[in-house]
Amino acid sequence: MGKKLLLQNDNVPGIDTYEVYRQHGGYTSVEKAFKMTSDEVVEEVKKSGLRGRGGAGFPTGMKWSFLAKPEGVPRYLVCNADESEPGTFKDRYLMQRHPHLLIEGMIAASYALGANTAYIYIRGEYFYIVNILEKAIEEAYTAGWLGDNIQGSGYSLNMYVHPGAGAYICGEETALLESLEGKRGNPRIKPPFPAVKGLYACPTVVNNVETIAAVVPILNMGGDEYAKIGIGKSTGTKLISASGHIKKPGVYEIELGLPVEEFIYSEEYCGGILNDKKLKAVVPGGSSVPILPAELSLKTPTGEPRLMSYESLSEGGFVSGSMLGSGGFIVMDETTSIVRNLHTFNRFYHHESCGQCSPCREGTGWMEKITHKILDGHGTLADIDLLWDIQRKIEGNTICPLGDAAAWPVAAAIRHFREEFEEYVSNPSSIVDVKHYYNIHNLVEA
Amino acid sequence: MSEVKFNDETLAVVHNLMRRYPEGRHKSALLPILHLAQAEFGGWLSPATMDYVASILNIKPVEVYEVASFYSMYNLNPVGKCMLEVCRTSSCWLRGADDVIRHIEKRLEIKVGETTADGMFSLKAVECLGSCGTAPMMQVGKDYHENLTLEKVDELLTQFTNEDKHSRYCDANTYRKN
Ligand SMILES: Cc1cc2nc3c(=O)[nH]c(=O)nc-3n(C[C@H](O)[C@H](O)[C@H](O)COP(=O)(O)O)c2cc1C
Ligand code: SF4
Ligand code: FES
Secondary structure: OOOOOOOOOOOOOOOOOHHHHHHOOOOHHHHHHHOOOHHHHHHHHHHHOOEOOOOOOOEHHHHHHOOOOOOOOOOEEEEEEOOOOOOOOHHHHHHHHOHHHHHHHHHHHHHHHOOOEEEEEEOHHHHHHHHHHHHHHHHHHHOOOOEOOHHHOOOOEEEEEEEOOOOHHHHOHHHHHHHHOOOOOOOOOOOOOOOOOOHHHOOEEEEEHHHHHHHHHHHHHOHHHHHHOEEOOEEOEEEEEEEEOEOOOEEEEEEOOEEHHHHHHOOOOOOOEHHHOOEEEEEEOEOOOOOEEHHHHHEOOOOOEOEEOHHHHHOOHHHHOOOOOOOEEEEEEOOOOHHHHHHHHHHHHHHHOOOOOHHHHHHHHHHHHHHHHHHOOOOOHHHHHHHHHHHHHHOOOOOOOHHHHHHHHHHHHHHHHHHHHHHHHHOHHHOHHHHHHHHHOOOOOO | OOOOOOOHHHHHHHHHHHOOOOOOOHHHHHHHHHHHHHHHOOOOOOHHHHHHHHHHHOOOHHHHHHHHOOOOOOOOOOOOOEEEEEEOOHHHHHOOHHHHHHHHHHHHOOOOOOEOOOOOEEEEEEOOOOOHHHOOOEEEOOEEEOOOOHHHHHHHHHHOOOOHHHHOOOOOOOOOOO
């Protein structure tokens, strides 16, 4: 069994209630934190090597130490619970089953940052989890872990849940802050970074749900101990959302460094490919990261076993590697049409572009149109080159990384599966998938 | 639809929500209040509803319109009493979301984006709802219906009755009375 730090009490009945959570050692990390100075807490997190679990993998302790601390200006902690990256559902799992773990982490983190107000920005579709969090926060207030002078420490904190309303872009931290201010979710130009000018132009730290939850075991065991778990600079454990053609989809906590092959095929995790088909491809870190064909999912370009870690998954760069991203692990069997999968992504990014920058707004629309045209059986070889050209012109030319996130899946699909695109455009009538697509759209009779 | 005005209980919650944000920043409460308004006033945001929300927050109506039109959960046109939101993104597609959509289209005799003639059902194809491990799935109100099969879809469609509870994904009890 792999090491569990976040989901160790996953099977304890009632762990979502304060009573049971406290009986199982809940809120001890806050007690520990209150015996330390806030800088010492930041130091522990630095030592742990924890990296942001929202997708970018930025070292959390370092981010915290960048927080500006001008006199008399409030600071904020904002939890990013927008979770909208296709293939990712671990934050939902964590909040639904372990709401107090998030609240405990939020208190410890807010104390470290000197924030007296903290918000949880949660995607609006998760309204049933708003209920769960509101109830857990109420319990925490009643038990004296929130409010004024928490447990006699002299430290005060208020915590609120704030629902979004359906917009992937609000997961981007500056768009999230705009949205939290009651505006459209248009990303801001950086700098200034939120650490200097964030919510209400005050210094703000935005962290992912899982990142904040990980602060709890870090303080409980100590940063040095946490850093011993995992591999190299990928310390600790990570929640992986496994979906697609596997026997046992779900959320798994893994120790970073687990071989991809073991994750896919062992009984402890995904349990192998559905119906014992062959593996075709994996999107290892949410829709935005490059897709990997089977052989490159299991082995690095140099023939080493591919591991579930920030470094190993990106080995080979974008030519033959990918990224750990949010840990949204999407598995595709041999029957999967890569073109059609890509089309779902293109449609997604076009739908979610906020429209501020032309390369992203227009480019995502064109890319969706082109994959649609190819699936309709009207594509040409030139369309494949056009797709390539468009994605190249989006990447790096936009205000926020959504543009890159839309470009990378296109680039990787063409890079690794160009023959499949060519087959689609040169011989569309032979492709079962094209017919299937026709049926779906009622373009011809079923 | 009757007059656009929250009852006293909801209004108290609205004022509590506004106090969650610092002095002078109560506009932050716009998104949660719009949700309450949509759930309360017929499942969509009519101009009258949006103007009412603007008056509560003491902001210009246009500040509400520009926000309401940005976010996909706000309906700017009337919808059926029961909106079926089927996820169509990669992981759900891999596990048969298209079949679910086609099945519902056939059974209800509507296409994606349409509402049945009796005003009961609307069908929407949506992007990833964070339920990819239990695909295919659809959301109705605040409920997630997961691991769908066509039989399960049929059962659900029979269960949904002609009440407007399906659009009530939040109400005065959603929030803590702080
Ligand atoms: C388009 C886009 C969407 C994002 N969505 C999310 C999200 O849903 N959840 C999240 O935690 N981070 C998301 N991020 C990353 C955030 O901008 C930010 O880096 C993160 O919340 C920082 O937290 P961390 O350091 O704890 O990971 C997104 C970024 C982009 C560009
Ligand atoms: S890259 Fe796209 S989503 Fe990001 S700011 Fe520009 S238009 Fe908006
Ligand atoms: S892809 Fe359908 S819920 Fe994520």
